[in-house]
Amino acid sequence: MRFLSLYMLLALFLSACQPPTTHEEEVQTRGIWLTNVASEAMFSREGIREAVATCKKYGFNTIFVVTWNRGYTLYPSAVMEREFGLKIDPAMAGRDPLQEVIEEAHAQGIRVFAWFEFGFSSSYQEEDGGHLLRKHPEWAAIGPDGKLVSKNGFQWMNAFDPKVQDFILSLLVEVVDKYQVDGIQGDDRLPALPSLAGYDPLTVSLYQKSHDGALPPSDYLDTAWVDWRAQRLNAFMQRLYDTVKAANPHAIISVSPSIYPWSKEQYLQDWPTWVRQGWVDMVCPQVYRYDIDKYRAELAKIVNEQMPRGKLDILAPGILLKVDDYVAPDSLLEQMVAENRKYGIEGEVFFYYEGVKLRPKFFESWAALPKE
Numbered sequence: 001m002r003f004l005s006l007y008m009l010l011a012l013f014l015s016a017c018q019p020p021t022t023h024e025e026e027v028q029t030r031g032i033w034l035t036n037v038a039s040e041a042m043f044s045r046e047g048i049r050e051a052v053a054t055c056k057k058y059g060f061n062t063i064f065v066v067t068w069n070r071g072y073t074l075y076p077s078a079v080m081e082r083e084f085g086l087k088i089d090p091a092m093a094g095r096d097p098l099q100e101v102i103e104e105a106h107a108q109g110i111r112v113f114a115w116f117e118f119g120f121s122s123s124y125q126e127e128d129g130g131h132l133l134r135k136h137p138e139w140a141a142i143g144p145d146g147k148l149v150s151k152n153g154f155q156w157m158n159a160f161d162p163k164v165q166d167f168i169l170s171l172l173v174e175v176v177d178k179y180q181v182d183g184i185q186g187d188d189r190l191p192a193l194p195s196l197a198g199y200d201p202l203t204v205s206l207y208q209k210s211h212d213g214a215l216p217p218s219d220y221l222d223t224a225w226v227d228w229r230a231q232r233l234n235a236f237m238q239r240l241y242d243t244v245k246a247a248n249p250h251a252i253i254s255v256s257p258s259i260y261p262w263s264k265e266q267y268l269q270d271w272p273t274w275v276r277q278g279w280v281d282m283v284c285p286q287v288y289r290y291d292i293d294k295y296r297a298e299l300a301k302i303v304n305e306q307m308p309r310g311k312l313d314i315l316a317p318g319i320l321l322k323v324d325d326y327v328a329p330d331s332l333l334e335q336m337v338a339e340n341r342k343y344g345i346e347g348e349v350f351f352y353y354e355g356v357k358l359r360p361k362f363f364e365s366w367a368a369l370p371k372e
Contacts, residue, residue: 029282029316031062031349032356033115034101036069036089038324039354042097051353052104058356059367060110064185064254064349065101067114068171070124071132074098075179079170084135102180111182113254114175119190120159120168129155139164141197144220151194159193160203160232169243176248183252184244188286191233191240192257192267195220198229221265230270234277241279254282256318256349259298260306272306281314283307284349288320290328292335303343316347322355330362337366346370 032055036042041051042065055063067074072089075098081087088095098114105112122139123130129148133140133155141149141156149156157164172184186192198207198216207216207228217225241253255271263269274280285302289295299317307315319336321328340348350356356363 027061027111028313028346029062029284029349030060030347031064031113031284031316032060033349033352034063034065035117035352036066036074036091036097039352041353042066042074042101043091045095045100048097048100049104052101052108052110054356055105055110055353056108057367058360058363059369062111062113062182062349063101063105064113064115064256065098066117067098067175068116069118071118071122071130073171075175077171077174079167079174083167084131086131098175098179098181106180113183113185113252114172114179114181115185115187116168116172116190117187118154119186120157120164120193121154121189122157123155125153126155129157132157136163140200141193142200143194143196144199144218146199149194149197151196154189156194156197158197158200158203159191159236160198160206160229161200165236165239169240172240172244173247176244176251181251183254183281185254185256185284186240187256188258188263188267188269190255191236192263192269193229193233195226195229195266195268198225203229226265226268230264230268233268234270234273237274237279238277252281253279254284255280256284256286258286260285260302275306275311275314276308282316283314284316284318286318286320286351287336288318288323288351290320290326290332292332292339295336296339299339299343303345312343312345315345316349317345318349318351321350322352322358327355327358330359333359333362334365337369 034041034051041047073080074089074092075096076087102112122132128134129140139157139161141158143149175181176184204216208214244251244253257263257269257271258267260272263271275283287295287298289298317340337348
């Protein structure tokens with residue numbers, strides 16, 4: 001608990017006098033993800049100013065700005081400096097990009113969410129898990145082969161380890177305590193863990209205690225084994241919500257998980273439970289599809305099967321705008337937004353900012369759509 005103690009004490013002291021955010025939670029989210037990968041926007045104050053001006057021009061009211069990526073923060077972090085001797089991403093040394101985004105965006109009436117993109121992932125394409133796991137090898141997520149869990153190029157910390165959980169929570173608390181963010185966001189890596197994981201000694205011992213000494217199934221996709229681990233991440237989601245709200249009751253808790261039930265089977269993300277239990281204030285599932293029929297089918301499942309009745313106002317589907325060389329065509333973007341509106345969903349979040357500049361015609365029309 002050493003990561004949390006200082007910030008929780010300070011947060012509890014300040015929570016009573018923490019001013020409310022400028023924007024109310026019932027705002028229909030029209031958002032964009034702003035990254036430090038395949039984009040130069042965050043590498044200078046002028047780049048941030050230009051990005052915010054572009055967002056304002058096209059009617060965005062929310063920016064989800066990357067705050068935690070590849071084992072580094074994009075703000076000067078006392079937690080990271082104390083534990084790893086690394087105050088900020090070296091590429092951002094001498095600056096505070098998070099604060100710069102907040103200042104520029106709030107001046108334009110745009111909300112800012114601190115997006116903890118990497119969540120429980122420690123590194124990308126680093127076989128040893130990067131500097132986090134070099135310092136704390138005991139934090140590694142372990143697969144059935146006894147090795148560090150690596151999936152789709154990402155290496156992972158053990159999300160079931162209380163020390164790892166405390167570390168991640170300490171970063172969240174640090175941000176909502178220190179910065180005037182409107183909220184925080186986890187995605188398909190927070191809270192999440194590949195279902196390959198769970199074969200470390202700590203998790204195995206916890207499983208044995210509740211299963212009469214039996215070892216976990218060797219099949220990592222065994223339904224009961226997936227359920228048991230997903231429930232542990234559910235408990236962490238509740239703890240995350242309670243911890244952040246204790247630090248700042250006005251902070252909006254947002255998640256952008258993968259599509260269910262794939263999210264649970266592959267990454268232990270049982271996010272419909274998070275919504276039902278009230279552990280999130282906003283959900284932006286990644287409905288990343290390349291044709292309208294597949295988008296329509298996934299959205300129908302989300303609306304009709306996964307979102308509780310009366311909670312569609314907290315849903316802002318994630319739309320894939322750009323990835324690598326792909327940029328969604330105007331016609332597809334128009335169809336996906338129209339599909340959202342059929343269900344009374346008045347907002348969406350686009351991945352990611354660089355694509356906005358490539359689709360000016362669509363976003364000019366999108367900006368003119370009614371806001372309510």
